[in-house]
Amino acid sequence: MSTPEFTSNRDNFCYRHPDRQSFVLCQRCLRTICPECQTPAPVGVICPECMKEQRKNRTPAQKRAERRWGGRGSVTAVRSGKPVVTYALLAITSFIGLVQLIPGLNDPITQALAFYAPYLYPSLSLFPFEPWRLLTALFVHGGFVHLALNMLALWMLGQSLEPMLGRARYLALYLISGLGGSVMVALIAPESPTVGASGAIFGLMAALLIIGRHIGANVTGILVILGINFAFGFFAGGISWQAHLGGAIVGALVAFILTRTKRREQRTWQIVLLSATAVALLVIVFVVPPLLILA
Numbered sequence: 001m002s003t004p005e006f007t008s009n010r011d012n013f014c015y016r017h018p019d020r021q022s023f024v025l026c027q028r029c030l031r032t033i034c035p036e037c038q039t040p041a042p043v044g045v046i047c048p049e050c051m052k053e054q055r056k057n058r059t060p061a062q063k064r065a066e067r068r069w070g071g072r073g074s075v076t077a078v079r080s081g082k083p084v085v086t087y088a089l090l091a092i093t094s095f096i097g098l099v100q101l102i103p104g105l106n107d108p109i110t111q112a113l114a115f116y117a118p119y120l121y122p123s124l125s126l127f128p129f130e131p132w133r134l135l136t137a138l139f140v141h142g143g144f145v146h147l148a149l150n151m152l153a154l155w156m157l158g159q160s161l162e163p164m165l166g167r168a169r170y171l172a173l174y175l176i177s178g179l180g181g182s183v184m185v186a187l188i189a190p191e192s193p194t195v196g197a198s199g200a201i202f203g204l205m206a207a208l209l210i211i212g213r214h215i216g217a218n219v220t221g222i223l224v225i226l227g228i229n230f231a232f233g234f235f236a237g238g239i240s241w242q243a244h245l246g247g248a249i250v251g252a253l254v255a256f257i258l259t260r261t262k263r264r265e266q267r268t269w270q271i272v273l274l275s276a277t278a279v280a281l282l283v284i285v286f287v288v289p290p291l292l293i294l295a
Contacts, residue, residue: 020034027041093141203251
């Protein structure tokens with residue numbers, strides 16, 4: 001169900017397919033377009049009408065170049081709107097998870113990729129400096145059930161979020177949210193090793209909540225699911241609620257930035273703010289825990 005404000009605001013729907021919700025704008029006319037109507041451009045995407053106008057105004061040299069390189073056919077596969085980033089994340093994470101199931105490989109892979117805060121502070125521990133664990137933990141899981149639940153959630157959320165945000169924004173949301181989950185673990189539970197994509201998944205759920213609220217959709221169901229999953233982490237053993245909390249907070253922040261900087265002229269600010277968020281998280285995780293330890 002959607003609120004009256006959502007259904008009455010046609011800017012929240014594709015102008016060519018009024019029943020399809022979208023978060024992506026044509027970079028030329030700034031109208032909302034669904035994945036089927038999106039054609040990749042050097043910056044962002046453009047709608048079929050703008051593409052038609054662009055082709056109409058091509059020079060003879062441009063027409064010859066298109067015939068030579070098959071320009072029209074080269075974008076057909078991209079215009080399908082398939083959540084390619086989601087599929088890639090599913091493939092990579094599932095492959096690593098399945099390799100973990102091979103006898104004798106689970107422990108070495110987990111030890112190599114899991115996040116453990118002491119790896120960030122070699123001067124305060126006996127561990128080497130391995131900062132990449134802040135993100136590699138997203139791709140390793142504690143068992144088949146853990147992997148299956150996270151991948152199911154990723155597939156379901158990615159179907160909605162990636163077409164709305166676009167591939168680059170969606171990937172940024174996923175990775176920055178995952179980083180936020182690791183940072184929160186380092187702040188609150190630095191002695192707890194963690195694995196899994198749960199921080200990033202909670203970031204996607206929080207982002208869907210923020211984006212849905214921004215466009216006027218009924219977000220009660222999303223809020224309930226987010227609350228139940230977060231509360232479950234307090235009662236079930238072996239679940240890092242700290243990663244869930246960090247991922248959700250950062251995911252909501254990233255989504256807020258995206259909803260406020262979605263126009264073409266705001267693209268620079270969007271990149272700056274997303275980069276600043278990632279840098280701020282790194283500064284916090286490398287500075288704050290050592291101060292707490294030494295205090």
